[in-house]
Amino acid sequence: MVLYLKEFKIKWGMVIDLDRCTGCGACMVACQAENNIAPPVDASDKRYSLTWMLVYQLSNKQPYPNHDVAYMPRPCLQCGKPNCVPVCPVIATDKNQEGGIVSQVNARCIGCRYCMAACPYHARYFNWQDPVWPEGMEKTLTPDVSTRPRGVVEKCLFCHHRYMYARDKARIEGRDPNALNEGDYIPACVEMCPTGAMVFGDLENPEHKVHKLSKSPYAFRLLERLNTKPQVYYYSKREWVRKQGDNYLEHETVGGV
Ligand code: SF4
Ligand code: SF4
Numbered sequence: 001m002v003l004y005l006k007e008f009k010i011k012w013g014m015v016i017d018l019d020r021c022t023g024c025g026a027c028m029v030a031c032q033a034e035n036n037i038a039p040p041v042d043a044s045d046k047r048y049s050l051t052w053m054l055v056y057q058l059s060n061k062q063p064y065p066n067h068d069v070a071y072m073p074r075p076c077l078q079c080g081k082p083n084c085v086p087v088c089p090v091i092a093t094d095k096n097q098e099g100g101i102v103s104q105v106n107a108r109c110i111g112c113r114y115c116m117a118a119c120p121y122h123a124r125y126f127n128w129q130d131p132v133w134p135e136g137m138e139k140t141l142t143p144d145v146s147t148r149p150r151g152v153v154e155k156c157l158f159c160h161h162r163y164m165y166a167r168d169k170a171r172i173e174g175r176d177p178n179a180l181n182e183g184d185y186i187p188a189c190v191e192m193c194p195t196g197a198m199v200f201g202d203l204e205n206p207e208h209k210v211h212k213l214s215k216s217p218y219a220f221r222l223l224e225r226l227n228t229k230p231q232v233y234y235y236s237k238r239e240w241v242r243k244q245g246d247n248y249l250e251h252e253t254v255g256g257v
Pocket of ligand 1: 114
């Protein structure tokens, strides 16, 4: 199967500033609540935990007083060349023409988990059991996000339903839904981040902050050398963070500065 890069006029993307992220986990909680991810029955059993957004801890591994840490939030990176797409035998996942978001059609998924094996970022999760909602919590579900049954794979979709809201709102107001203003559409994690570490917008639009930030010499993408071309960028002025986030070995060089 050939991996190819589809180009789109709009490319929704994120730049996550790792020098601002404090690892508080608010983005993880916002994601769980917005996308109807049921709390696991036993959170200590990692096999059953579903976390579309996961915050990793990085360390420079130096002794005190030179010790330093960073936190790296990892949603689905909405790859430009997504390994997960061509392996799906039933086209339950695809690269969305409007904005380049990698879709997931739960009703079509047969649960083979090929996509999970193919994703180099561990950004996909399998439902080993039906979701169970603590009493009363079902009243807080987001109406426009379907819940997923046992036997299907799920992942971050950049809160695609919010994109649909923003487009509908633009239409109602007589604006072009294909020319949204910066801030018309943002995922829940970005909205919730208390430090403003996550910036979201159209990577192809020079007027959007992400466009400029993604071109900074301090910006990098996870495992760049795999050529998956993620639409999520990271940013750090600390060289060790860029190197470790990009997962380069001692003898290798890293992009940027
Ligand atoms: S688990 Fe579902 S989405 Fe993933 S490859 Fe199989 S059918 Fe496609
Ligand atoms: S991060 Fe993984 S699941 Fe997301 S688009 Fe890339 S390969 Fe697919």
